[in-house]
Amino acid sequence: MAIYNDINTDQEANDMVADFVRQRIREIVDDPDVAELLCPDKGQPIGSKRPPIDSGYFEMFNRDNVSLVDVRSAPIERITPTGLCTTDDEYELDVIIFATGFDALTGAMLAIDIRGRDGVVLKDIWAEGPQINLGIMVAGLPNTFMTHWPGSTSVKVNMFLGGEHQIDWIMECIEHLDANGFDCIETTDIAGSGLRGPTHPKPTPASPRNNPSPASLRSSPSA
Incomplete structure:
Protein backbone atom coordinates (compact mmCIF):
# COMPACT_ATOMS: atom_id res chain seq x y z
CA MET A 1 0.00 0.00 0.00
CA ALA A 2 2.98 2.32 0.45
CA ILE A 3 4.32 1.90 -3.08
CA TYR A 4 2.20 4.80 -4.36
CA ASN A 5 1.71 7.93 -2.29
CA ASP A 6 -1.80 8.80 -3.47
CA ILE A 7 -3.71 5.62 -2.61
CA ASN A 8 -4.98 7.04 0.68
CA THR A 9 -5.62 10.55 -0.63
CA ASP A 10 -7.02 10.10 -4.15
CA GLN A 11 -10.28 8.17 -4.57
CA GLU A 12 -9.63 7.34 -8.23
CA ALA A 13 -6.20 5.91 -7.43
CA ASN A 14 -7.67 3.91 -4.54
CA ASP A 15 -10.42 2.54 -6.79
CA MET A 16 -7.84 1.42 -9.37
CA VAL A 17 -5.89 -0.51 -6.73
CA ALA A 18 -9.08 -2.05 -5.31
CA ASP A 19 -10.22 -3.16 -8.78
CA PHE A 20 -6.83 -4.75 -9.43
CA VAL A 21 -6.95 -6.64 -6.12
CA ARG A 22 -10.51 -7.85 -6.84
CA GLN A 23 -9.42 -9.08 -10.26
CA ARG A 24 -6.51 -11.03 -8.80
CA ILE A 25 -8.68 -12.60 -6.07
CA ARG A 26 -11.22 -13.74 -8.67
CA GLU A 27 -8.41 -15.28 -10.72
CA ILE A 28 -7.05 -17.21 -7.72
CA VAL A 29 -10.20 -18.39 -5.90
CA ASP A 30 -12.14 -21.05 -7.81
CA ASP A 31 -15.56 -20.55 -6.20
CA PRO A 32 -17.05 -17.26 -7.47
CA ASP A 33 -19.19 -16.79 -4.35
CA VAL A 34 -16.21 -17.25 -2.05
CA ALA A 35 -14.12 -14.93 -4.20
CA GLU A 36 -16.71 -12.16 -3.90
CA LEU A 37 -16.77 -12.52 -0.11
CA LEU A 38 -13.00 -12.09 -0.06
CA CYS A 39 -12.98 -9.06 -2.36
CA PRO A 40 -12.57 -5.59 -0.79
CA ASP A 41 -15.94 -3.95 -0.25
CA LYS A 42 -16.91 -1.29 -2.74
CA GLY A 43 -17.41 2.07 -1.08
CA GLN A 44 -14.78 1.36 1.56
CA PRO A 45 -11.27 2.49 0.60
CA ILE A 46 -8.84 -0.37 0.25
CA GLY A 47 -6.12 -0.08 2.87
CA SER A 48 -8.44 1.30 5.55
CA LYS A 49 -8.30 -2.24 6.90
CA ARG A 50 -5.07 -4.18 6.71
CA PRO A 51 -5.17 -6.36 3.55
CA PRO A 52 -3.95 -9.98 3.80
CA ILE A 53 -0.76 -10.27 1.76
CA ASP A 54 0.59 -13.62 2.96
CA SER A 55 1.66 -16.05 0.27
CA GLY A 56 -0.95 -18.73 -0.26
CA TYR A 57 -3.71 -17.00 1.72
CA PHE A 58 -6.27 -16.83 -1.08
CA GLU A 59 -5.18 -20.18 -2.53
CA MET A 60 -6.10 -21.74 0.82
CA PHE A 61 -9.80 -21.22 0.08
CA ASN A 62 -9.56 -23.70 -2.80
CA ARG A 63 -8.80 -26.54 -0.39
CA ASP A 64 -11.52 -29.09 0.39
CA ASN A 65 -10.99 -28.77 4.14
CA VAL A 66 -11.41 -24.97 4.22
CA SER A 67 -14.77 -23.19 4.40
CA LEU A 68 -15.57 -19.49 4.52
CA VAL A 69 -18.58 -18.40 6.57
CA ASP A 70 -19.98 -14.91 6.04
CA VAL A 71 -20.86 -13.74 9.55
CA ARG A 72 -22.16 -10.45 8.18
CA SER A 73 -25.13 -12.19 6.58
CA ALA A 74 -25.35 -14.84 9.32
CA PRO A 75 -23.94 -13.33 12.54
CA ILE A 76 -22.59 -15.46 15.38
CA GLU A 77 -25.25 -15.87 18.05
CA ARG A 78 -23.45 -17.83 20.76
CA ILE A 79 -20.57 -20.08 21.68
CA THR A 80 -21.59 -23.66 22.49
CA PRO A 81 -19.78 -26.51 24.31
CA THR A 82 -18.94 -28.03 20.92
CA GLY A 83 -18.42 -24.95 18.74
CA LEU A 84 -20.59 -21.99 17.83
CA CYS A 85 -23.96 -21.10 16.34
CA THR A 86 -24.75 -18.51 13.71
CA THR A 87 -28.23 -17.33 12.84
CA ASP A 88 -28.58 -20.07 10.24
CA ASP A 89 -26.30 -22.97 11.24
CA GLU A 90 -24.23 -24.66 13.97
CA TYR A 91 -20.54 -25.49 13.59
CA GLU A 92 -18.58 -28.07 15.56
CA LEU A 93 -15.08 -26.80 16.25
CA ASP A 94 -11.98 -28.06 18.04
CA VAL A 95 -10.44 -24.60 18.46
CA ILE A 96 -11.82 -21.05 18.32
CA ILE A 97 -9.29 -18.29 17.70
CA PHE A 98 -10.66 -14.91 18.72
CA ALA A 99 -9.54 -12.36 16.13
CA THR A 100 -12.22 -9.71 16.40
CA GLY A 101 -9.78 -6.80 16.63
CA PHE A 102 -6.89 -5.70 18.77
CA ASP A 103 -6.19 -2.45 20.60
CA ALA A 104 -2.56 -2.68 19.58
CA LEU A 105 -1.59 0.99 19.50
CA THR A 106 -3.85 2.64 22.06
CA GLY A 107 -4.39 -0.14 24.57
CA ALA A 108 -1.05 0.04 26.34
CA MET A 109 -1.19 3.82 26.75
CA LEU A 110 -4.82 3.91 27.89
CA ALA A 111 -4.01 1.33 30.55
CA PRO A 130 -7.12 8.98 18.95
CA GLN A 131 -6.20 12.59 18.22
CA ILE A 132 -2.45 12.85 17.80
CA ASN A 133 0.14 14.82 15.88
CA LEU A 134 2.66 12.81 13.86
CA GLY A 135 2.25 9.87 16.22
CA ILE A 136 4.30 11.75 18.81
CA MET A 137 2.27 14.35 20.74
CA VAL A 138 -1.29 14.79 22.01
CA ALA A 139 -2.98 18.14 22.67
CA GLY A 140 -3.39 18.68 26.39
CA LEU A 141 -0.29 16.66 27.29
CA PRO A 142 2.63 19.13 27.27
CA ASN A 143 6.17 17.73 27.17
CA THR A 144 4.80 14.25 26.50
CA PHE A 145 6.58 12.45 23.68
CA MET A 146 5.96 8.90 22.56
CA THR A 147 7.00 6.71 19.65
CA HIS A 148 4.75 4.34 17.69
CA TRP A 149 1.51 5.96 18.80
CA PRO A 150 -1.54 5.98 16.48
CA GLY A 151 -0.86 8.20 13.50
CA SER A 152 2.79 7.20 13.33
CA THR A 153 4.30 4.98 10.66
CA SER A 154 4.51 2.17 13.27
CA VAL A 155 3.95 -1.22 11.62
CA LYS A 156 3.81 0.27 8.12
CA VAL A 157 7.60 0.52 8.13
CA ASN A 158 10.49 -1.18 9.89
CA MET A 159 9.58 -0.57 13.54
CA PHE A 160 13.16 0.04 14.65
CA LEU A 161 13.93 2.47 11.83
CA GLY A 162 10.64 4.32 12.31
CA GLY A 163 11.28 4.60 16.03
CA GLU A 164 14.76 5.98 15.41
CA HIS A 165 13.34 8.73 13.18
CA GLN A 166 10.83 9.72 15.84
CA ILE A 167 13.46 9.65 18.59
CA ASP A 168 15.79 11.81 16.49
CA TRP A 169 12.97 14.35 16.09
CA ILE A 170 12.22 14.30 19.83
CA MET A 171 15.89 14.81 20.71
CA GLU A 172 16.24 17.71 18.27
CA CYS A 173 13.05 19.24 19.66
CA ILE A 174 14.32 19.06 23.25
CA GLU A 175 17.68 20.51 22.19
CA HIS A 176 15.85 23.39 20.46
CA LEU A 177 13.77 24.07 23.57
CA ASP A 178 16.83 24.04 25.81
CA ALA A 179 18.90 26.25 23.50
CA ASN A 180 16.14 28.87 23.27
CA GLY A 181 15.07 28.97 26.91
CA PHE A 182 11.74 27.17 26.57
CA ASP A 183 10.52 24.71 29.17
CA CYS A 184 7.28 23.52 27.56
CA ILE A 185 6.02 22.37 24.19
CA GLU A 186 2.54 21.18 23.27
CA THR A 187 0.75 20.35 20.05
CA THR A 188 -2.48 22.15 19.17
CA ASP A 189 -5.86 20.52 18.60
CA ILE A 190 -5.76 21.49 14.92
CA ALA A 191 -2.45 19.71 14.45
CA GLY A 192 -3.81 16.60 16.11
CA SER A 193 -6.87 16.14 13.92
CA GLY A 194 -6.44 18.28 10.81
CA LEU A 195 -5.99 15.46 8.30
CA ARG A 196 -8.24 12.83 9.85
CA GLY A 197 -11.28 14.26 8.07
CA PRO A 198 -10.62 13.14 4.47
CA THR A 199 -10.13 9.44 5.28
CA HIS A 200 -11.27 8.66 8.82
CA PRO A 201 -15.08 8.73 8.26
CA LYS A 202 -14.94 6.31 5.31
CA PRO A 203 -13.78 3.04 6.91
CA THR A 204 -16.23 1.05 8.99
CA PRO A 205 -15.69 1.29 12.77
CA ALA A 206 -14.05 -2.14 12.88
CA SER A 207 -10.63 -0.80 11.98
CA PRO A 208 -10.24 2.97 11.61
CA ARG A 209 -6.98 4.29 10.34
CA ASN A 210 -5.71 7.62 11.57
CA ASN A 211 -3.49 9.82 9.51
CA PRO A 212 -0.58 12.00 10.53
CA SER A 213 -0.94 15.74 10.26
CA PRO A 214 1.46 18.64 9.77
CA ALA A 215 3.39 19.80 12.80
CA SER A 216 1.91 22.75 14.63
CA LEU A 217 3.50 23.13 18.02
CA ARG A 218 3.01 25.70 20.74
CA SER A 219 5.87 26.42 23.15
CA SER A 220 6.02 28.72 26.14
CA PRO A 221 9.13 30.56 27.42
CA SER A 222 10.47 29.54 30.79
CA ALA A 223 9.93 31.92 33.65
Whole structure:
Protein backbone atom coordinates (compact mmCIF):
# COMPACT_ATOMS: atom_id res chain seq x y z
CA MET A 1 0.00 0.00 0.00
CA ALA A 2 2.98 2.32 0.45
CA ILE A 3 4.32 1.90 -3.08
CA TYR A 4 2.20 4.80 -4.36
CA ASN A 5 1.71 7.93 -2.29
CA ASP A 6 -1.80 8.80 -3.47
CA ILE A 7 -3.71 5.62 -2.61
CA ASN A 8 -4.98 7.04 0.68
CA THR A 9 -5.62 10.55 -0.63
CA ASP A 10 -7.02 10.10 -4.15
CA GLN A 11 -10.28 8.17 -4.57
CA GLU A 12 -9.63 7.34 -8.23
CA ALA A 13 -6.20 5.91 -7.43
CA ASN A 14 -7.67 3.91 -4.54
CA ASP A 15 -10.42 2.54 -6.79
CA MET A 16 -7.84 1.42 -9.37
CA VAL A 17 -5.89 -0.51 -6.73
CA ALA A 18 -9.08 -2.05 -5.31
CA ASP A 19 -10.22 -3.16 -8.78
CA PHE A 20 -6.83 -4.75 -9.43
CA VAL A 21 -6.95 -6.64 -6.12
CA ARG A 22 -10.51 -7.85 -6.84
CA GLN A 23 -9.42 -9.08 -10.26
CA ARG A 24 -6.51 -11.03 -8.80
CA ILE A 25 -8.68 -12.60 -6.07
CA ARG A 26 -11.22 -13.74 -8.67
CA GLU A 27 -8.41 -15.28 -10.72
CA ILE A 28 -7.05 -17.21 -7.72
CA VAL A 29 -10.20 -18.39 -5.90
CA ASP A 30 -12.14 -21.05 -7.81
CA ASP A 31 -15.56 -20.55 -6.20
CA PRO A 32 -17.05 -17.26 -7.47
CA ASP A 33 -19.19 -16.79 -4.35
CA VAL A 34 -16.21 -17.25 -2.05
CA ALA A 35 -14.12 -14.93 -4.20
CA GLU A 36 -16.71 -12.16 -3.90
CA LEU A 37 -16.77 -12.52 -0.11
CA LEU A 38 -13.00 -12.09 -0.06
CA CYS A 39 -12.98 -9.06 -2.36
CA PRO A 40 -12.57 -5.59 -0.79
CA ASP A 41 -15.94 -3.95 -0.25
CA LYS A 42 -16.91 -1.29 -2.74
CA GLY A 43 -17.41 2.07 -1.08
CA GLN A 44 -14.78 1.36 1.56
CA PRO A 45 -11.27 2.49 0.60
CA ILE A 46 -8.84 -0.37 0.25
CA GLY A 47 -6.12 -0.08 2.87
CA SER A 48 -8.44 1.30 5.55
CA LYS A 49 -8.30 -2.24 6.90
CA ARG A 50 -5.07 -4.18 6.71
CA PRO A 51 -5.17 -6.36 3.55
CA PRO A 52 -3.95 -9.98 3.80
CA ILE A 53 -0.76 -10.27 1.76
CA ASP A 54 0.59 -13.62 2.96
CA SER A 55 1.66 -16.05 0.27
CA GLY A 56 -0.95 -18.73 -0.26
CA TYR A 57 -3.71 -17.00 1.72
CA PHE A 58 -6.27 -16.83 -1.08
CA GLU A 59 -5.18 -20.18 -2.53
CA MET A 60 -6.10 -21.74 0.82
CA PHE A 61 -9.80 -21.22 0.08
CA ASN A 62 -9.56 -23.70 -2.80
CA ARG A 63 -8.80 -26.54 -0.39
CA ASP A 64 -11.52 -29.09 0.39
CA ASN A 65 -10.99 -28.77 4.14
CA VAL A 66 -11.41 -24.97 4.22
CA SER A 67 -14.77 -23.19 4.40
CA LEU A 68 -15.57 -19.49 4.52
CA VAL A 69 -18.58 -18.40 6.57
CA ASP A 70 -19.98 -14.91 6.04
CA VAL A 71 -20.86 -13.74 9.55
CA ARG A 72 -22.16 -10.45 8.18
CA SER A 73 -25.13 -12.19 6.58
CA ALA A 74 -25.35 -14.84 9.32
CA PRO A 75 -23.94 -13.33 12.54
CA ILE A 76 -22.59 -15.46 15.38
CA GLU A 77 -25.25 -15.87 18.05
CA ARG A 78 -23.45 -17.83 20.76
CA ILE A 79 -20.57 -20.08 21.68
CA THR A 80 -21.59 -23.66 22.49
CA PRO A 81 -19.78 -26.51 24.31
CA THR A 82 -18.94 -28.03 20.92
CA GLY A 83 -18.42 -24.95 18.74
CA LEU A 84 -20.59 -21.99 17.83
CA CYS A 85 -23.96 -21.10 16.34
CA THR A 86 -24.75 -18.51 13.71
CA THR A 87 -28.23 -17.33 12.84
CA ASP A 88 -28.58 -20.07 10.24
CA ASP A 89 -26.30 -22.97 11.24
CA GLU A 90 -24.23 -24.66 13.97
CA TYR A 91 -20.54 -25.49 13.59
CA GLU A 92 -18.58 -28.07 15.56
CA LEU A 93 -15.08 -26.80 16.25
CA ASP A 94 -11.98 -28.06 18.04
CA VAL A 95 -10.44 -24.60 18.46
CA ILE A 96 -11.82 -21.05 18.32
CA ILE A 97 -9.29 -18.29 17.70
CA PHE A 98 -10.66 -14.91 18.72
CA ALA A 99 -9.54 -12.36 16.13
CA THR A 100 -12.22 -9.71 16.40
CA GLY A 101 -9.78 -6.80 16.63
CA PHE A 102 -6.89 -5.70 18.77
CA ASP A 103 -6.19 -2.45 20.60
CA ALA A 104 -2.56 -2.68 19.58
CA LEU A 105 -1.59 0.99 19.50
CA THR A 106 -3.85 2.64 22.06
CA GLY A 107 -4.39 -0.14 24.57
CA ALA A 108 -1.05 0.04 26.34
CA MET A 109 -1.19 3.82 26.75
CA LEU A 110 -4.82 3.91 27.89
CA ALA A 111 -4.01 1.33 30.55
CA ILE A 112 -1.77 3.97 32.20
CA ASP A 113 -3.31 6.88 34.10
CA ILE A 114 -1.68 9.58 31.98
CA ARG A 115 -2.80 13.08 32.97
CA GLY A 116 -1.99 16.37 31.33
CA ARG A 117 -2.82 20.05 31.60
CA ASP A 118 -5.54 20.81 34.20
CA GLY A 119 -5.65 17.12 35.12
CA VAL A 120 -7.09 16.02 31.77
CA VAL A 121 -6.86 12.24 31.32
CA LEU A 122 -5.61 10.70 28.08
CA LYS A 123 -8.50 8.23 28.12
CA ASP A 124 -10.94 11.18 28.06
CA ILE A 125 -9.02 12.97 25.30
CA TRP A 126 -9.27 9.85 23.16
CA ALA A 127 -12.86 8.99 24.10
CA GLU A 128 -14.00 9.44 20.47
CA GLY A 129 -10.82 8.14 18.87
CA PRO A 130 -7.12 8.98 18.95
CA GLN A 131 -6.20 12.59 18.22
CA ILE A 132 -2.45 12.85 17.80
CA ASN A 133 0.14 14.82 15.88
CA LEU A 134 2.66 12.81 13.86
CA GLY A 135 2.25 9.87 16.22
CA ILE A 136 4.30 11.75 18.81
CA MET A 137 2.27 14.35 20.74
CA VAL A 138 -1.29 14.79 22.01
CA ALA A 139 -2.98 18.14 22.67
CA GLY A 140 -3.39 18.68 26.39
CA LEU A 141 -0.29 16.66 27.29
CA PRO A 142 2.63 19.13 27.27
CA ASN A 143 6.17 17.73 27.17
CA THR A 144 4.80 14.25 26.50
CA PHE A 145 6.58 12.45 23.68
CA MET A 146 5.96 8.90 22.56
CA THR A 147 7.00 6.71 19.65
CA HIS A 148 4.75 4.34 17.69
CA TRP A 149 1.51 5.96 18.80
CA PRO A 150 -1.54 5.98 16.48
CA GLY A 151 -0.86 8.20 13.50
CA SER A 152 2.79 7.20 13.33
CA THR A 153 4.30 4.98 10.66
CA SER A 154 4.51 2.17 13.27
CA VAL A 155 3.95 -1.22 11.62
CA LYS A 156 3.81 0.27 8.12
CA VAL A 157 7.60 0.52 8.13
CA ASN A 158 10.49 -1.18 9.89
CA MET A 159 9.58 -0.57 13.54
CA PHE A 160 13.16 0.04 14.65
CA LEU A 161 13.93 2.47 11.83
CA GLY A 162 10.64 4.32 12.31
CA GLY A 163 11.28 4.60 16.03
CA GLU A 164 14.76 5.98 15.41
CA HIS A 165 13.34 8.73 13.18
CA GLN A 166 10.83 9.72 15.84
CA ILE A 167 13.46 9.65 18.59
CA ASP A 168 15.79 11.81 16.49
CA TRP A 169 12.97 14.35 16.09
CA ILE A 170 12.22 14.30 19.83
CA MET A 171 15.89 14.81 20.71
CA GLU A 172 16.24 17.71 18.27
CA CYS A 173 13.05 19.24 19.66
CA ILE A 174 14.32 19.06 23.25
CA GLU A 175 17.68 20.51 22.19
CA HIS A 176 15.85 23.39 20.46
CA LEU A 177 13.77 24.07 23.57
CA ASP A 178 16.83 24.04 25.81
CA ALA A 179 18.90 26.25 23.50
CA ASN A 180 16.14 28.87 23.27
CA GLY A 181 15.07 28.97 26.91
CA PHE A 182 11.74 27.17 26.57
CA ASP A 183 10.52 24.71 29.17
CA CYS A 184 7.28 23.52 27.56
CA ILE A 185 6.02 22.37 24.19
CA GLU A 186 2.54 21.18 23.27
CA THR A 187 0.75 20.35 20.05
CA THR A 188 -2.48 22.15 19.17
CA ASP A 189 -5.86 20.52 18.60
CA ILE A 190 -5.76 21.49 14.92
CA ALA A 191 -2.45 19.71 14.45
CA GLY A 192 -3.81 16.60 16.11
CA SER A 193 -6.87 16.14 13.92
CA GLY A 194 -6.44 18.28 10.81
CA LEU A 195 -5.99 15.46 8.30
CA ARG A 196 -8.24 12.83 9.85
CA GLY A 197 -11.28 14.26 8.07
CA PRO A 198 -10.62 13.14 4.47
CA THR A 199 -10.13 9.44 5.28
CA HIS A 200 -11.27 8.66 8.82
CA PRO A 201 -15.08 8.73 8.26
CA LYS A 202 -14.94 6.31 5.31
CA PRO A 203 -13.78 3.04 6.91
CA THR A 204 -16.23 1.05 8.99
CA PRO A 205 -15.69 1.29 12.77
CA ALA A 206 -14.05 -2.14 12.88
CA SER A 207 -10.63 -0.80 11.98
CA PRO A 208 -10.24 2.97 11.61
CA ARG A 209 -6.98 4.29 10.34
CA ASN A 210 -5.71 7.62 11.57
CA ASN A 211 -3.49 9.82 9.51
CA PRO A 212 -0.58 12.00 10.53
CA SER A 213 -0.94 15.74 10.26
CA PRO A 214 1.46 18.64 9.77
CA ALA A 215 3.39 19.80 12.80
CA SER A 216 1.91 22.75 14.63
CA LEU A 217 3.50 23.13 18.02
CA ARG A 218 3.01 25.70 20.74
CA SER A 219 5.87 26.42 23.15
CA SER A 220 6.02 28.72 26.14
CA PRO A 221 9.13 30.56 27.42
CA SER A 222 10.47 29.54 30.79
CA ALA A 223 9.93 31.92 33.65
